[in-house]
């Protein structure tokens with residue numbers, strides 16, 4: 019053990035100031051991380067985002083466009099989609115809208131050439147379009163469960179199909195690329211009232227891995243990953259909180275949100291930007307050896 023009194027002075031100083039020091043380091047790390055994320059260049063990426071008219075999909079498209087990507091917003095809602103694309107163009111970005119119903123194979127067949135023409139190729143498809151219907155098992159309407167599976171599972175599978183057809187070597191884009199599927203923290207935890215939604219998002223997680231394996235086996239050069247977002251306080255997130263309260267699962271929407279935050283080590287809800295940053299990472303060359311994973315962006319809720 020060192021006898022030098024100076025040694026103990028230094029140790030004592032460190033212990034007394036440890037908390038400030040650790041906070042300062044944490045701040046430096048987070049600032050540096052933020053800068054790194056913000057400067058990831060996507061100007062060589064041509065991106066299609068389903069459900070891009072609003073919400074998370076629009077934030078993903080806006081974030082990638084802000085880093086130089088050309089983006090197509092593909093959505094069922096033509097009015098909101100066209101307005102969002104025009105807004106991005108007005109901000110100086112390369113953006114356009116294509117009408118798409120993700121559940122309809124023929125709609126994909128029509129939308130893809132349009133998107134390819136607008137983008138001049140295709141490098142990234144984000145299968146983000148999704149719906150949620152909150153329902154207790156005892157009230158289950160099979161039509162609602164089928165609708166959720168149609169959009170969230172079949173819609174994502176058709177997105178993978180048409181992305182592969184376009185981006186594999188013999189496709190019209192032909193240079194490989196990346197697919198990012200949007201699942202949910204609901205794929206990794208059990209929250210009451212969202213059985214069909216949770217099951218559909220678990221399916222997205224699993225089919226992502228099968229798609230990555232198939233792409234590798236057949237030499238498509240397309241990486242396929244999933245993002246599992248935590249609860250975001252946007253239209254869909256607020257609806258979930260209201261619905262679970264109305265079904266008597268929680269005393270109020272605030273109590274439902276409190277339950278989510280209470281299960282989250284980071285102690286807050288997700289922001290749309292948290293999710294968009296992760297999607298931009300999986301779309302970029304920074305993740306070129308990341309394949310077949312589910313990236314949880316949920317503050318630790320689903321660990």
Ligand SMILES: NC(=O)c1ccc[n+]([C@@H]2O[C@H](COP(=O)([O-])OP(=O)(O)OC[C@H]3O[C@@H](n4cnc5c(N)ncnc54)[C@H](O)[C@@H]3O)[C@@H](O)[C@H]2O)c1
Pocket residue numbers: 068069070071072073074075092093094095118119120121146147148149150169173200201202203246247248249250251252253254255
């Ligand atoms: N909001 C959250 O808290 C949250 C959390 C985890 C995961 N997610 C997932 O993120 C994705 C986006 O969620 P959001 O909060 O932005 O929802 P949102 O309802 O705000 O937006 C969904 C978009 O998808 C479009 N859409 C719906 N059905 C479609 C179809 N058949 N074809 C084409 N477009 C269609 C809608 O028109 C809309 O523009 C969804 O897959 C959702 O399940 C959301």
